[in-house]
Amino acid sequence: MIEDTATSRRAALVFAGAGLIFGLLAGLVIFYGLPAWQAQAAATPVSGGAPAAPAPVVGAPAPDFVLKDLSGNTARLSSFAGQPVLINFWATWCGPCRAEMPAIEDRYNAHSSSGFVVLAVNVDEPAEVVRPFVDELGLTFPIVLDPGGSVTELYRVLGFPTSFWVDADGMIVAQHVGPMFEDQIDNYLAKVGVTAP
Numbered sequence: 001m002i003e004d005t006a007t008s009r010r011a012a013l014v015f016a017g018a019g020l021i022f023g024l025l026a027g028l029v030i031f032y033g034l035p036a037w038q039a040q041a042a043a044t045p046v047s048g049g050a051p052a053a054p055a056p057v058v059g060a061p062a063p064d065f066v067l068k069d070l071s072g073n074t075a076r077l078s079s080f081a082g083q084p085v086l087i088n089f090w091a092t093w094c095g096p097c098r099a100e101m102p103a104i105e106d107r108y109n110a111h112s113s114s115g116f117v118v119l120a121v122n123v124d125e126p127a128e129v130v131r132p133f134v135d136e137l138g139l140t141f142p143i144v145l146d147p148g149g150s151v152t153e154l155y156r157v158l159g160f161p162t163s164f165w166v167d168a169d170g171m172i173v174a175q176h177v178g179p180m181f182e183d184q185i186d187n188y189l190a191k192v193g194v195t196a197p
Helices: 003-031 038-044 095-114 129-139 149-154 182-191
Strands: 066-069 074-076 085-090 116-121 143-146 162-166 174-177
Touching: 003 143, 095 116, 095 129, 095 149, 095 182, 116 149, 129 143, 162 182, 174 182
Parallel strands: 085 116, 116 143
Antiparallel strands: 066 074, 066 143, 085 162, 162 174
């Protein structure tokens, strides 16, 4: 009888411990978003056996890329030389991405006339999925599509949302993993040289 009680307590402790670990992991996913599993090959050679480009880091130039927007028009990062740029990697299924979009839209509306650019890189979703999301939230900043996640891999994105703040000289001045709040966005805007209107 005593052994049964000890076994029951042990089983209860194991069950409770597993529940705590699961709860912690669920909380991290809710706060930081799901990991971008397809980007795990970041350190391996890209297609064709060529070595992977150096990982983008604060203080280094932002790697150039070309993607198409929802209308099929080409957007090239280097075409925004001389302007501060927020590169935001996101997906429609990502709750934290949805949560930060209104604040990004608000700051884009406030500062786009002074040259501030947002390139919202949707990762590996078709336009038919992305367009209703954009319309629902009333987003006006450029949305570009990354089919297959090649630019996401280039930027070594491991979770959504992930944002890179690039100054007018094309240098990465900050990287933020997870959702951004208004005060954080304002701080990053100041770092890339965007002042209050």
